[in-house]
Amino acid sequence: MAAAGGKHWVMLAAGSKKWDNYRHQADVCHAYQIMHQNGIPDSQIVVMMYDDIAYNDKNPYPGKIINKPNGWNVYQRVPKDYTGQDVTPENFLAVLRGDKRAVRSNGPKKVIASGRNDTIFIYLSDHGGPGVFCFPNSPLYASDLIATIKQMAADRMFSKMVIYLEACYSGSMFTQLPSYINVYAVTAANPIESSYACYFDPVRKTYLSNEFSAVWMHHNEKCDLNKATFQDQFGYLQKKKCHSHFCWFGDMSVGQCPIREVLKNAPQKPPQIIKARKLRLTDLTPTHEVPFTILKHRIATETDAGKRQSLIRKQESLYQARAKIERTVQAIKQRFPAGADEDEVDGDYSTSIDLQEFKTVAEHFRTTCFDWHVEEFEIALSYMQVFARLCARGVEAERIKEAITTVGESSNALQ
Structure with a gap:
């Protein structure tokens, strides 16, 4: 659990748009469902995604998004805190540090209003490059992310922070993350390699998820969050990985704490539990090859x-x-x-x-x-x-x- 009197805060962001990038918003929607099932209230979850997938003209099932083959609809009840042109790196950083005045939004300015006893979990999914994570129209650079995290630590805005980042070269975002500020980060790839998409759907003609995200979310749904630590989860990631090299950075003491201390609130009533099936990753494809693979399939069919x-x-x-x-x-x-x-x-x-x-x-x-x-x-x-x-x-x-x-x-x- 969070420190005495503390709250669990969650920041979820998909940085892409357009149908071929379906998997990034599907990842974020699925992550939201996990947080919701673990009893974290919507008032403490901020979701950023372009929101052009569920009702896209190419979606054969309007209003539905799935994150695995024959999966359930992960789009249901997902908050629309920041969508469309409001999904920017500037807004992401402003929301993270709780700065409403810096937020540029057409809607409510929902932010992470955390304090020294609170925990923060951040999950991002999109394309990336060395030192770069993409948002729809502009990039988030490692320099700005690390500077923001350091300032939040100096301002005592959290007791623990955990970051999961799904992107190519994602390890490069955290090689300069200090190990003394109670922040633990896990990435989909090391600093010099691509991440991998998975689960190509022949009906939707796009990929449903990514290797790293599929594995960590599967583990969250199958393990006992009261007992399993983030390092246990990393061990599971290492065991199940097929291609890219998942990495951890920062404060190992945070990684050794039970997952429940960051991702599980005490729900008012037992939530609906979606039982995890056996994990079987398919159609693993380097991210930079995804556009060509999708086109090749569309041409053939x-x-x-x-x-x-x-x-x-x-x-x-x-x-x-x-x-x-x-x-x-x-x-x-x-x-x-x-x-x-x-x-x-x-x-x-x-x-x-x-x-x-x-x-x-x-x-x-x-x-x-x-x-x-x-x-x-x-x-x-x-x-x-x-x-x-x-x-x-x-x-x-x-x-x-x-x-x-x-x-x-x-x-x-x-x-």
Whole structure:
């Protein structure tokens, strides 16, 4: 349980939009159901999601979202605290630190109003890159997330905080998380690899979930939260993982506490329990391959010749965009010949990065060359590791930005 007089607070955020990213909002909706079943009241749960999936034209079951094959409707009763254009990294951070004045919203300004005896659980699901987690139209950078967490700790806004993050390269968001501020973070991937989607639905023609999220939520539904610790859950994650390497960061003492201390309130009456079936992950696909896999399936199953040709053109456009991004990034990289220090940052380079400098470089690349919030350029996120390694080698941010500008202008001129 929380400290004497304390409350359990929960922040759930899906950072994507559009049907092909179905799985991220499905993850968040499922996470909400788990919190609700564990007796945490809606007044202490904040949900952020674009909310364009349940009633999407492509949804064969309007009003329903599932998170596993033949699963139950996880969309029911989910609070719509922040949707559409209100789903931003600025609002996320403002809500987290309880700053109503900083929230920009068309609706009520619901925030995490936590105090020193309270616990906070944060779960985010979307695309990511080195030091970056995406929201629908702008990114959340590790520098801003870590700064906010540190300030909240200094202001004594929680007794314990646990963060679960579903995204590619998600480990890079926490390599500079201090181990002394009662914060424990678990990620879907290490700092230098992709995460994986799972459960491709041939009817909905999209993926329903992600590997990491499917496993931790399954464990929550099957274990005894009064006895199991977060480290027990991490052990289960390690046992069940198939591809990406789940990682933990921060304060191990928080990880050793029972899950109930953060995720279980004393319900007024026994909640409806959804019994977990045996976990069987299927259709595991690297996130950067998901758009191509979805298109390949749609092309193979489309019976209308005109629509099929349109899908083929879209597929070709995605391949061309990927090739152009790769050429551009390689041209930028070639302006900084590898030195003797190249091998030193070939592995986990994220601990040696100046996060603020990396943010300025990444933002310059996004706004100058390829905005990864545009569907065809989404894969640009996976190329951010080139800039992260340059920063780790000590190359000045201004030099990298100059190279980005020069190569970017040259590339645009050749279009």
